């Protein structure tokens with residue numbers, strides 16, 4: 445009985461001691477943890493929050509459905525003027541393409557949609573691009589290649605109108621803006637399917 449009491453006494457004591465040790469250990473951990481985290485994320489006091497104008501200058505993406513298209517408009521006539529001034533030197537006066545600057549106007553043989561079987565077939569706006577909205581996004585983002593981002597939205601809408609009209613996709617009288625551009629259906633649109641594969645298989 446005495447043995448048993450002593451044993452119980454030790455057991456309680458053990459638990460108390462263990463709790464105290466654990467408490468001290470955890471408190472030390474928290475302290476030690478806090479210090480390295482603060483050191484891992486030091487503040488150098490460099491940089492600053494970007495202004496709304498700076499964010500707007502970078503926030504230029506236009507998706508295939510047309511989300512992101514800005515205010516503004518253009519016609520074939522305004523586009524022809526801008527094209528002659530800022531694009532023709534590289535892409536040719538009639539959009540025929542020069543050296544590494546690709547053809548922008550006119551489809552090229554082979555007819556139909558040969559790209560799956562012939563990787564070398566030239567892809568153009570008229571025979572390959574599935575969305576007209578991408579034309580706005582690409583031109584505004586990347587062209588002229590020597591001064592990307594320099595075109596206004598009106599200039600870009602005009603260029604889009606001009607290139608679509610010269611490719612026989614929209615009438616010359618059409619005013620291109622955010623709303624009308626979303627309604628343009630490209631000739632190659634029907635050859636593309638939505639990629640809804642989840643994991644493999646890669647081909648279908």
Ligand code: HEC
Nearest residue numbers: 527530531534544545546567568569583587588589590603
């Ligand atoms: C200094 C030469 C130069 C000028 C000026 C220029 N481009 Fe380009 N453009 C290129 C080159 C080079 C490419 C090919 C870029 C690539 O493949 O990455 C290209 C590609 C393009 C494409 C993609 C064509 C396709 O089917 O892949 C379009 C559209 C385009 N340019 C439109 C324009 C427009 C509109 C202008 C006038 C605002 C313009 N470019 C001015 C050189 C130029």
